[in-house]
Amino acid sequence: MDIEKVMKALKENLLLLTKETYKDIKPELQKDINDFLSKSQEKIERWSLLLASNSITKDEFEWLLKSQNDLLTLKVVQRAGVSKIKINNIKKAILNTVFQTVIGSL
Amino acid sequence: MKTKILLLFSICSLLWSCESTRTAIFDQYSYQKTIELKVETKQLLGKSSQAYEANEAEINQLLLNVAKLTEYEKNKPNNETSYEMWQLITNEEKNLLAGFFKYWKEKKTVSTTFKEEAEKQIMESFDVLIQFEIKKDKASQQTLLDVITKNK
Known part of the structure; x- marks a missing residue:
């Protein structure tokens, strides 16, 4: 099992995902992706050892790898939602200031 | 003065009408x-x-409860993100909750080691959902309520 190859493929897929689908929040995603990649590497190494020692089957190893990809998709969706919340908070803060100002001046 | 007030209300209307950035607020029930x-x-x-097979009834009950919550999330206004995350988790073709049950059904039983590793993955997916719910708009809902209360 060539972990370097797996990690390279994972990184390429992640970059494609941020470039195409989530280009508006790319800087924030980049940090998440870097964190995710480092955690993914730990997991892949651990699963590789389990596979090598026959503690898990090849099917199970493949299932786990795919689950890690799915977790990433979940986190990307979450990050997009968090960015929306932040924008919404700024919008509400502005509205609040406007209300306070207008009501204060009446 | 009147012009200023009109301008301020125009800004408010513009901000309020920005539907694309609206998000659902924190929901205690969802959490x-x-x-x-x-x-x-x-x-x-x-x-x-x-x-x-020995656990099939319990599995079906759990999946039913998950389906109910997913439907609840689907029908909440401005809740697309949460709904999208629940759809991933309930998708049998993905390798999270529903995908694991599908795998277990196919294989009849799974090894202890795999069970432990898959459990970590699935628990992590739930944590993503929970953390997102926590991040929802509790703080600014309270701020808005404060403004309304102060000016009664």
């Missing part, structure tokens, strides 16, 4: 139910080294 489902899932995953 509580998600945690309950996480705990029930953990308990059930612990039995996956046993035969699937």
